Amino acid sequence: MVTRLSHFFLRTLREDPADAEVTSHRLLVRAGYIRRQAPGVFAWLPLGLRVKAKIEQIIRDEMGAAGAYEVHFPALLPREPYEVTGRWEEYGDALFRLQDRKGADYLLAPTHEEVFTLLVKDLYSSYKDLPLTIYQIQDKYRDEARPRAGLLRGREFTMKDAYSFDYTDAGLDASYQAQRDAYERIFQRLGLEYVIVQADAGAMGGSRSEEFLHPTPVGEDTFVRSAGGYAANVEAFTTVVPDALPIEGLPEPVIFDSPETPTIATLVEHVNTHLDGEYTAADTLKNVVFALTHLDGTRELVVVGLPGDRDVDDKRVEVAFAPASVEPATEADFAANPLLVKGYIGPWSPTGAILGEESATGIRYVLDPRVVDGTSWITGANIDQKHVHSLVAGRDFAADGFVEVASVREGDPAPDGSGPVSLARGMEIGHVFQLGRKYADALGLKVLDENGKLVTVTMGSYGIGVTRILAIIAELNNDDRGLIWPTSVAPFDVHVVAAGRDAAAFELAASLSAELETAGLDVLYDDRPKVSPGVKFGDAELIGVPRIVIVGRGAAEGMVEVWDRRTGERETVPAGDVRGILTA
Amino acid sequence: MVTRLSHFFLRTLREDPADAEVTSHRLLVRAGYIRRQAPGVFAWLPLGLRVKAKIEQIIRDEMGAAGAYEVHFPALLPREPYEVTGRWEEYGDALFRLQDRKGADYLLAPTHEEVFTLLVKDLYSSYKDLPLTIYQIQDKYRDEARPRAGLLRGREFTMKDAYSFDYTDAGLDASYQAQRDAYERIFQRLGLEYVIVQADAGAMGGSRSEEFLHPTPVGEDTFVRSAGGYAANVEAFTTVVPDALPIEGLPEPVIFDSPETPTIATLVEHVNTHLDGEYTAADTLKNVVFALTHLDGTRELVVVGLPGDRDVDDKRVEVAFAPASVEPATEADFAANPLLVKGYIGPWSPTGAILGEESATGIRYVLDPRVVDGTSWITGANIDQKHVHSLVAGRDFAADGFVEVASVREGDPAPDGSGPVSLARGMEIGHVFQLGRKYADALGLKVLDENGKLVTVTMGSYGIGVTRILAIIAELNNDDRGLIWPTSVAPFDVHVVAAGRDAAAFELAASLSAELETAGLDVLYDDRPKVSPGVKFGDAELIGVPRIVIVGRGAAEGMVEVWDRRTGERETVPAGDVRGILTA
Structure with missing residues (x-):
């Protein structure tokens, strides 16, 4: 049936919506595709629904071709399974929680790992039932602190989420590859350029994890890539660790006066004036104090030591300490720890270690991987207006561990030896992820293998943001007069x-x-x-x-x-x- | 692509689910169509999703043929519009309410009248834009006190809800008729027998209201119909009011001893023994005390007087006093009103009226419409162990109003004169409903008419329970070996x-x-x-x-x-x- 505009439910607008921050939001509202209902919550008008349905159909086709079966879970789910896996708490304020009339706790699901796991546990019991990949296209909820950019970061959004179930690691690899291949076909059919980058497995547990990023200067994610084919988001980038150096014969540490040098820049200027030699920020060891809040509510200070020419990267910090949340230490934290002299913090003092779980403060001390044994540093002496030089890692100080929180720079070597990396920005459009046995362990999903032995199932999780993709396509396909849809998804x-x-x-x-x-x-x-x-x-x-x-x-x-x-x-x-x- | 059972996600079960009360629930779970997640909340497995999609497609086809356009609203909606129309409160415990991280109130929408009204207000401003009918197929939420019977009464369920917008009453009639016709086609294509019955317009306001009921002895709704074509649910049935009788010359009221006669049966036995004449329960006036709780939380006692051969019908009571909630008066209520003598309540005493807003108690007194002026009754004398006879309506007592709460009986005359009615049971499968200007008034939806004058829009609301229909089809199409789907919706x-x-x-x-x-x-x-x-x-x-x-x-x-x-x-x-x- 021909759709006649004289009757169609459509009103185009002359004015941009007041709250539109990005082109896709502005044009989708003006052209009558969507309409805001609440922050990050939109209604779909007939034009928008048509485009959304076409994207969903492409995804359905490719899921079917990849041997995945469609199911549909409720958005409203009981607390218990999410309690078992810890996500009821871990999600923090981002989870919409509610109670029913009897006071039972429910949530609006942000993703469905738990209930997919329980469903398979409920119905399947043998290796013969596997492999299995099931998926849904469903409205999800996340109470974003700052919903913004229209559909790009909403609080109610449509996702395709798939989950694979295998009883061997090789099986998981195959299921993972099938979804990864399907994603490539989906993005090709949608005309969406993409880069597949290694992603951090992070709080979800598991092993292999890759994101599909659409490269764009306005993307909110940063990723790195080398000419030799390496690609990763900054959270997943790992530092090439230099070899340790011989310690023998290195000069002993020397405390020196360094008035008014609380920053790396003032310190470098000072030492170049007052000490022999040419120094740069890379010769200094910066010590940054963070306060972690653990899931059980306890607060812990941690000091990170890293070369003074590197900043800490907030996203890498977040991932490194997850599931704890991280903030910079406060004045109150310093007041409570008088051994820490702000601006002059260091791990060492002539009377013994200042940082580290075994030290005077007992504060956990973690290092950037570049601070290998035998490297010599200028750093704080934990005395006001004093620093120390010739402080040697592995001789004068040691760490409780290593942590990847330093910023990544153009030219840093790729960890796979494929050459120096460059930085770029992108928007996440998909994520494929080996969950491994985390959820199956937590929820008791086991099957009998060929030998009649109970084995824990290994899982993968595969997500595409349907409404996000629609917004990105709109973001990429427009001019000063309006939208220009690719044929595959045009209304x-x-x-x-x-x-x-x-x-x-x-x-x-x-x-x-x-x-x-x-x-x-x-x-x-x-x-x-x-x-x-x-x-x-x-x-x-x-x-x-x-x-x-x-x-x-x-x-x-x-x-x-x-x-x-x-x-x-x-x-x-x-x-x-x-x-x-x-x-x- | 052929779906091969060796890979398909399906596990049929030998055992009936423990909580299955009805055949559809039992078979849909056993055959692998749905799986329970929480009380009244289900996941859809691949087979179930296929049947659901086929039903939805039939509905979409017929909505399109009726000139309705599809949109899609969020389930998560802000409180404000529902506050304006009063439904935030009126829904009571049946509404799932929640707050976001900033403490703003939200709800999971049970129906979407408010936001459809606001959307049209937002985009349209002229009579030229009308008529308009828009609909969605969407997951809705209702926190049922007793979710039961599987999909027949769930807490999360899929509905098609359509809303029409017109600026004249004739326009609304035409839009209403178009949806009504579409519903007939939909149920015919689904192979679902239906009866269209008049329904109460009730708390929603508005005028014309009809339900599509599937007649079945196990239905939870009772409806009446006459051979002459009248059909209504019991809530909407109206009594044929007899003519008033002459009062002149009727005997005066006489109080008489009636020990141990607190019930109608004991009273009738007593009077037939001690008074002249032959009496039946129909000669007595039963007075039932209800306690209403109004939306503002205040509690009010109301007494209903009705012929003693009729019971009150709970559903009719509920509708008659909506939006207040109703319960029988408690012992505490009687204790607080010593003028009411339990078992011997009546509207009259020799010293003046006992019931009625102007009476000694001040308690509102409402009558069944059959209690017309000039009828003479045996009823309580408000003295323990005493009744009164020859009490004449319109002479000895009067009411504050009339109310339709008496049960409907086989053989009662249809209000349209089409003969006596019979009673039957059915399940609601659809509802078409003229909302009139209630929502447009409350939310300010007006358009300019041909004369440039602002007029309030008049609306209709049209609902079909998709998941409920699926369950009813399953309920109707099975044998002792399993399901037997009609071709139109088979997976x-x-x-x-x-x-x-x-x-x-x-x-x-x-x-x-x-x-x-x-x-x-x-x-x-x-x-x-x-x-x-x-x-x-x-x-x-x-x-x-x-x-x-x-x-x-x-x-x-x-x-x-x-x-x-x-x-x-x-x-x-x-x-x-x-x-x-x-x-x-």
């Missing part, structure tokens, strides 16, 4: 505009629309009788159906214009040729 | 069973499955290599695909059996004929 295949004032144009436009619909195209027909051609063209450009057919002055002679929305090219052709052109 | 068109042990059966079954799939049929192929034919047949019967093809012993000769699941008939035919038989 209609063709937009026919009756642009004349005489009946002939309307008659031809109507019959042409009917003919195109019969040929299997989805047709939007602008049949509004009293709207000027200029307004109709403006609406057509804003809505962004990739091919527009204008039936105007030439209608009496049977001539129409075929307009390519993307290139702007218009071609006058006989109406009888349109069907052939559009279905070619 | 697959055909179920091919490879029932032999030799390769020939599997080869023929596989090639036949592929051929049928190519012919446009959805094929489930039971290719499980080590499962006995008996188990496969049992699963096929349980799953309930209406047509089963058995490829077994005759395979080597190219012969197969076509099995009609409903009739049980089996016919042996050449494999080459199957396609023709199934697509005929």
Whole structure:
């Protein structure tokens, strides 16, 4: 059935919405695709729903081709399974929690690992039932602290989430690869450029983890890549650890006066003036104090030592200490630990270690992996206005462990030896992830193997943000006049505009629309009788159906214009040729 | 693509689920269609999702044919619009309420009148934009006190809800009729018998209201119908009010001793023994005390007077006093009102009225419409162990109003004069409803009419319970071996069973499955290599695909059996004929 604009539920807007921060949000609202209901919560209007359905169908096709079966879980789930895996607490404020009339706890699910695991446990018991991959396309909830950028970061959003179940590691690898391949096909069909980067397995546990990022300067994720093929997001990047150096014969530590040098820059200037030699920030050891809050609510101070030419990267810090939350130490923390002299902190003093679990303060001390044994450093002496030089790692101080929190720089060597990395930005569009046995262990999902032995199932988790992808496609496909949809997801295949004032144009436009619909195209027909051609063209450009057919002055002679929305090219052709052109 | 049972996500169960109260619940769980997650909350497995999608597609088709456009609203909605219309409070405990991280109030929407109204207000402003009907197929939430009967009364359920917008009453009538017609087509395509009954407009406000009930003895709704075409649910049934009688010359009231007669039965026995004449319960006036709790939390006693041969009907009471909630008066209520003598309550005393807003008690007194002026009654004298006879309505007592709470009986006259009614039971499967201007008034939805004057929009609301319908279809279509789906909603068109042990059966079954799939049929192929034919047949019967093809012993000769699941008939035919038989 031809959709006629005179009846269709659509109102395009002249003004940008006041709260739109990004192009996709601005255009999707103006062109009548979505409408805000609450912060990060949107209603889908008919045009938007059509695009969303097309994206979902592409995903369904490829999931089916990958041997995955569709199921559908409720958004409203009981607390218990999430309690067992710890996520009821771990999710913190990002989880929407509620109670029913009897006071039982529920949540609006942000992802469904727990209940998929329990479902399979409920129904399957033998290795013969595996491998299995099941998925859903479903509305999820996350109470973002700052919902923003329209659909790019909403609080209610649609995701395809798939979960695989295997009883061997090799099986998991195969299931993982099948989903990874399906994702490549999905993004190719959607016309979305992507980079597959290593991602941190993080708080989810598990082993292999890769993100599909769409590279764009406005992306909120940073990733690194080498010419030799390495790619990772910054959280997953690992430092190439230099070899340890011989300690024997190195000079002993020397405390020196360093008035007014609480920063690395002032310290480097000071030592270059007052000590022999040429120093840079890389010769100094910076000590940064963090306060962690653990899941059980306890607070712990941790000091990180890293070369003074590196900053800490907030995202890497977050991942390194997860599931604890991290903030910089406060004045109160320093007041409570008088042995820490702010601006002059260091791990060592002539009377013994200051940092470390075995030290005077008992504060955990962790190092950047570059601080290998035998390296010599200028750092704080834990005395106001004094530093120490020739402090040697592995001789004068040691750490409770190593931690990857230093910022990654252009030119840093890729961990796989494939050369120096460059930095780029991207938006996450998918994530494939080996959960391993974490959820199956927690929830008791085991099957009998070939030998009749109970083995724990190993799982993968695979997510695509449907509404996010829609927004990214809109973000990438527009010009100053409006949206320009790729053919694969356009709300209609063709937009026919009756642009004349005489009946002939309307008659031809109507019959042409009917003919195109019969040929299997989805047709939007602008049949509004009293709207000027200029307004109709403006609406057509804003809505962004990739091919527009204008039936105007030439209608009496049977001539129409075929307009390519993307290139702007218009071609006058006989109406009888349109069907052939559009279905070619 | 042929779905192969060896890989499909399905596990049929031998045992009935412990909590299954009804056949549909039992079979849908056992056959692997749904799985319980929490009370009244279910996950949809692949088979169930397929049936649900088919029902939804039928609804979409008919909504499209009725000129309605699909949109999609979030389940998570802010409190404010529901506050404006009063429904935030009115819904009581049935509403799932929650707060976000900032403490803002949200709800999981039970229906979406408010936000549809606001959307149209947001985008439309002229009569030229109307009429408009928009709908969604969406997961809704209602915190039922007693979720039960599987999908028949869940707490999360899928509904199609449509809303129409017009600026004239005639327009609303036309929009209403279009949805009503669409509903008839939908139920016809689903093979669901239905009766359209008048329903109470109730707390929703508005005027015309009809329910589609599926007549079944196990239905939870009672409705009445006359041979002359009247049909209504009991809440909407209205009493035919008898004419008032002349009061002049009637005997005066007489108080008489009636020891130990607190019930109608004991009273009737007493008067037939001690008074002249023959009396029945219909000659007595029963006075029932209710305690209402109003939305503002205040509690009010109300007494209902009705002929003693009628009981109060709980559903009619609920509707009559909505939005207040109703319960029987408690001992505490009687203790607080010593003028009410339990078992001997009446509206009158020799010293003046006892019941009524102007009376000694000040308690509101409402009457059944049959208690017309000039009728004479035996009723309580408000003195322990005493009643009064010859008490005449309109002379000795009057009411603050009339109320329809008496039970409806077989043989009661239909209000439209179409004869006596009979009672039947049914399950609600749809509801069409003229909301009128209630929501538009509350939320300020007005448009400019032809004369440039602002007029309030009038609305309709139209709902179908998708998951409920699925359960009802399952409830109606089964036998002791399992489900038997109607063709229009079956999860697959055909179920091919490879029932032999030799390769020939599997080869023929596989090639036949592929051929049928190519012919446009959805094929489930039971290719499980080590499962006995008996188990496969049992699963096929349980799953309930209406047509089963058995490829077994005759395979080597190219012969197969076509099995009609409903009739049980089996016919042996050449494999080459199957396609023709199934697509005929």
